[in-house]
Amino acid sequence: MHFVVMGVSGSGKSTVALRVAERLGLPLAEADGFHPAANIAKMSAGVPLTDEDRRPWLASLAEWIAAHERRGAPTVVACSALKRAYRDILRTGAPDVRFLHLHGCGSLLAQRLAERSGHFMPPALLDSQLETLEPLEGDEEGVTLDITPSPDVLVERVVGIVAAGLGRVPGARH
Ligand SMILES: Nc1ncnc2c1ncn2[C@@H]1O[C@H](COP(=O)(O)OP(=O)(O)OP(=O)(O)O)[C@@H](O)[C@H]1O
Numbered sequence: 001m002h003f004v005v006m007g008v009s010g011s012g013k014s015t016v017a018l019r020v021a022e023r024l025g026l027p028l029a030e031a032d033g034f035h036p037a038a039n040i041a042k043m044s045a046g047v048p049l050t051d052e053d054r055r056p057w058l059a060s061l062a063e064w065i066a067a068h069e070r071r072g073a074p075t076v077v078a079c080s081a082l083k084r085a086y087r088d089i090l091r092t093g094a095p096d097v098r099f100l101h102l103h104g105c106g107s108l109l110a111q112r113l114a115e116r117s118g119h120f121m122p123p124a125l126l127d128s129q130l131e132t133l134e135p136l137e138g139d140e141e142g143v144t145l146d147i148t149p150s151p152d153v154l155v156e157r158v159v160g161i162v163a164a165g166l167g168r169v170p171g172a173r174h
């Protein structure tokens with residue numbers, strides 16, 4: 001079973017996924033680290049990625065999931081996964097890929113991005129991210145979580161969801 005923490009830039013994917021993976025002792029893929037240099041250069045220059053830019057990047061993440069699936073290792077992935085078609089690519093990695101959508105309003109996201117420093121993703125790309133986003137559909141395995149609460153609260157919720165999916169006790173370390 002694999003859990004993708006998804007959402008637009010600034011929704012808290014990296015923050016939440018890292019802490020959840022640490023708490024439960026699960027391997028983590030941070031999708032930012034899978035982008036080819038050309039994609040990073042494009043985003044850094046304020047140009048949104050296209051479907052063509054994202055396809056090989058998503059395929060490499062699906063392959064990472066598949067490699068862990070072959071070893072029977074559950075994982076956590078932090079990846080925007082904005083469109084259903086992108087999630088379809090990630091789902092090719094394993095039979096059970098679940099999505100945790102971190103969802104917030106535009107003004108809260110803009111505020112968090114404005115306060116963040118040292119990241120290549122310019123806050124100006126938020127509008128394009130929100131336009132591209134396709135929320136989870138009824139037949140997709142997953143949960144949508146409101147990002148208003150603190151990281152501590154969100155992490156507890158996600159740990160609970162992931163631990164329940166894996167049949168573990170949330171409080172226990174791996
Ligand atoms: N629940 C939260 N409450 C308050 N601040 C938060 C919360 N979650 C994350 N943040 C802060 O908001 C900013 C964005 O979070 P983060 O970098 O994890 O988002 P992201 O979805 O991974 O973004 P990107 O896709 O651009 O990498 C960071 O400065 C982070 O510390």
Ligand SMILES: O=C(O)[C@H](O)[C@@H](O)[C@H](O)[C@H](O)CO
Pocket residue numbers: 008009010031032043049054079080081082121129
């Ligand atoms: O699909 C995308 O446009 C990308 O994943 C972006 O979302 C960035 O990689 C990320 O948000 C910055 O960290």
